[in-house]
Amino acid sequence: MGTYVLRRLLQSIPVVLFSTFIVFLVIHLIPGDAAAVLAGPNATPEALAAIRKEMGLDQPLLVQYVLWVGHLLQGDLGKSTLSGQPISKLLQARAPATLELAVTAMLIAMLLALPLGVLSATHVRGRLEWIISMIQSLWLAIPSFWAGILAIILFALVLRWLPPGGRVADGNNIGDSIKSLILPATTLALYIAATLSRFLKFNLLEVFFDDFVRTARAKGLNEQAVVYKHAMRNAMLPVITILGVQFASLLGGAIIIESVFSWPGVGGMMIDGISNRDYAVVQGGLLLLVMLFIVMNLLVDLTYAFIDPRIRLGDA
Amino acid sequence: MAVESASGVVSTPRAVAVAPHFRKSPHPLQAALVRTWRNPLGMFGILILGFLAFMAVGAPLISPYDPIVQHQGKELLGPNSEFWLGTDELGRDLLSRVIYGARPSLVVALMVVMIGGGLGIAAGLLAGYLGGWVNAVLMRFFDAMFAFPAVLLGFVVIAALGPGTTQVAYAIALAVVPSVGRLSRSLVLKERHRDYVLAARCTGAGSGRVMFLHVLPNAVSPMIVNLALIMGFSVLLEASLAFLGLGTQPPTPSWGAMLNSSRAYLRNDPWMAICPGVVLALLLLGLNYLADALRDAFDPRRVNAGL
Numbered sequence: 001m002g003t004y005v006l007r008r009l010l011q012s013i014p015v016v017l018f019s020t021f022i023v024f025l026v027i028h029l030i031p032g033d034a035a036a037v038l039a040g041p042n043a044t045p046e047a048l049a050a051i052r053k054e055m056g057l058d059q060p061l062l063v064q065y066v067l068w069v070g071h072l073l074q075g076d077l078g079k080s081t082l083s084g085q086p087i088s089k090l091l092q093a094r095a096p097a098t099l100e101l102a103v104t105a106m107l108i109a110m111l112l113a114l115p116l117g118v119l120s121a122t123h124v125r126g127r128l129e130w131i132i133s134m135i136q137s138l139w140l141a142i143p144s145f146w147a148g149i150l151a152i153i154l155f156a157l158v159l160r161w162l163p164p165g166g167r168v169a170d171g172n173n174i175g176d177s178i179k180s181l182i183l184p185a186t187t188l189a190l191y192i193a194a195t196l197s198r199f200l201k202f203n204l205l206e207v208f209f210d211d212f213v214r215t216a217r218a219k220g221l222n223e224q225a226v227v228y229k230h231a232m233r234n235a236m237l238p239v240i241t242i243l244g245v246q247f248a249s250l251l252g253g254a255i256i257i258e259s260v261f262s263w264p265g266v267g268g269m270m271i272d273g274i275s276n277r278d279y280a281v282v283q284g285g286l287l288l289l290v291m292l293f294i295v296m297n298l299l300v301d302l303t304y305a306f307i308d309p310r311i312r313l314g315d316a
Numbered sequence: 317m318a319v320e321s322a323s324g325v326v327s328t329p330r331a332v333a334v335a336p337h338f339r340k341s342p343h344p345l346q347a348a349l350v351r352t353w354r355n356p357l358g359m360f361g362i363l364i365l366g367f368l369a370f371m372a373v374g375a376p377l378i379s380p381y382d383p384i385v386q387h388q389g390k391e392l393l394g395p396n397s398e399f400w401l402g403t404d405e406l407g408r409d410l411l412s413r414v415i416y417g418a419r420p421s422l423v424v425a426l427m428v429v430m431i432g433g434g435l436g437i438a439a440g441l442l443a444g445y446l447g448g449w450v451n452a453v454l455m456r457f458f459d460a461m462f463a464f465p466a467v468l469l470g471f472v473v474i475a476a477l478g479p480g481t482t483q484v485a486y487a488i489a490l491a492v493v494p495s496v497g498r499l500s501r502s503l504v505l506k507e508r509h510r511d512y513v514l515a516a517r518c519t520g521a522g523s524g525r526v527m528f529l530h531v532l533p534n535a536v537s538p539m540i541v542n543l544a545l546i547m548g549f550s551v552l553l554e555a556s557l558a559f560l561g562l563g564t565q566p567p568t569p570s571w572g573a574m575l576n577s578s579r580a581y582l583r584n585d586p587w588m589a590i591c592p593g594v595v596l597a598l599l600l601l602g603l604n605y606l607a608d609a610l611r612d613a614f615d616p617r618r619v620n621a622g623l
Binding site for chain 2 (some may be wrong): 014015018019022023026049060112137138140141142143144145149150152153164168245248251252253256259260270271273274275279284286289290291
């Protein structure tokens with residue numbers, strides 16, 4: 001296990017380097033560099049050159065990248081061009097909201113996907129499976145932001161059960177906090193749940209034809225034990241891998257859902273950054289989300305290896 | 317129809333043994349397309365796609381008003397005889413805007429399939445057929461790209477190029493290259509050791525010829541299914557980015573942007589949020605069903621086995 005962990009950690013280094021380089025490039029791809037934005041339209045060439053020098057923009061790209069990574073490692077993500085606030089502070093204010101939304105959605109999705117996947121696999125070609133898969137494919141065709149809007153119309157404006165948007169992050173008012181979380185988290189979760197349960201179903205069906213399941217049935221185990229003790233364990237392995245991939249679409253989806261429900265997370269910050277041409281902010285948000293995703297994938301791979309010895313021993 | 321009956325013959329194993337002796341079977345691709353059309357889900361998908369494509373192309377002919385003309389004093393009307401779907405906050409006809417809104421969706425989907433699909437297939441062919449360092453470099457590149465959720469990749473490209481329909485198409489095309497590339501690489505790996513590839517090489521065909529004229533046609537059916545899925549993905553992502561204000565810019569209508577501007581009027585004018593959403597969902601549903609039907613059509617054994 002130790003060698004596997006080490007090998008997997010080493011493998012993720014190039015991915016981290018490449019993706020941070022892409023994030024780093026955001027500032028440099030934009031037409032008119034950050035110095036010009038900071039100096040304003042009436043700056044003299046000398047003043048511009050001074051600012052460029054001060055920001056290190058006159059150095060070669062790779063040198064700038066290394067310097068930037070050096071700053072990152074010290075927790076310095078730069079400053080917002082617009083407000084002058086440090087990016088790390090902005091992220092500290094915004095990240096908890098996004099994380100709360102993403103993690104809650106993931107939990108709801110797993111709670112829904114497991115029973116749905118098992119039910120449609122055990123009732124394959126039956127009426128129940130047909131109904132579940134009909135709802136799933138209808139659901140997957142509804143864009144999340146439209147589903148969110150419809151949910152707001154129904155649950156907030158017509159029925160008045162839940163607030164239409166915003167986040168209550170008040171420690172004294174847990175009831176309202178949970179209420180404000182329900183609509184965004186569930187909207188986000190249902191997509192992941194639809195994909196996950198489909199995936200679980202196909203995996204279960206594949207496993208159902210394996211020899212060990214036939215053996216389990218042949219030795220007279222009841223159906224419950226066959227499904228849950230034998231088939232599930234083996235069908236879950238690919239599902240755990242897909243969780244890592246799903247986490248990416250969850251983060252992407254969270255950005256959109258945040259915008260639907262006026263949820264004050266990292267997504268809104270980045271969209272504001274793009275429209276204000278405040279690219280340091282966009283960069284900070286990107287960096288956070290991409291790092292989250294890489295760490296999540298690393299964890300998934302390690303869990304996978306921990307559960308299935310074939311992975312860590314296979315191609316060592 | 318002759319074609320239909322021919323394909324019907326081919327799809328049943330019992331008749332296959334007989335058929336080749338007296339009837340030339342249709343091209344497999346043609347047979348698969350006929351099977352797709354005969355599948356109710358596939359037919360639904362093709363009809364929806366055709367209808368919306370007709371709407372997009374014929375928009376100037378069928379829409380009752382100019383989609384960006386503001387009818388003053390007629391803002392936020394509900395459906396009525398003058399404006400069938402009502403008007404938006406600036407007094408623009410919603411029906412015309414919904415009809416014109418099909419354009420960015422379909423244009424982006426087509427561009428993504430051509431640019432992203434083309435680049436991905438080419439990259440996958442190169443990686444799978446040539447192997448070695450080409451394979452290593454491309455696969456590491458794909459791995460790294462996977463670290464970016466597609467929406468974020470969209471943010472990066474749009475931050476660099478500015479918001480707009482074409483920029484969104486480039487962003488999504490870039491986002492699909494790794495998955496198309498991986499798929500086509502895996503298909504090529506399966507094909508490259510087949511006898512026909514060896515035979516082609518024996519006759520002196522070069523790598524390029526073998527890759528594009530021999531391997532590619534044999535790997536085409538999973539790619540077509542994949543491209544249908546990618547169209548759905550592009551439509552969804554285009555609408556999402558437009559919803560976030562990063563796609564097609566006002567006053568040009570797009571479904572995503574229309575849904576975004578409806579958010580301020582949900583309490584009193586919910587219909588503004590209904591129509592663009594319904595057509596968008598129909599298009600996505602149609603594309604999903606089409607992809608499912610194509611997958612079944614290309615692999616009849618799958619249907620017969622019940623999987």
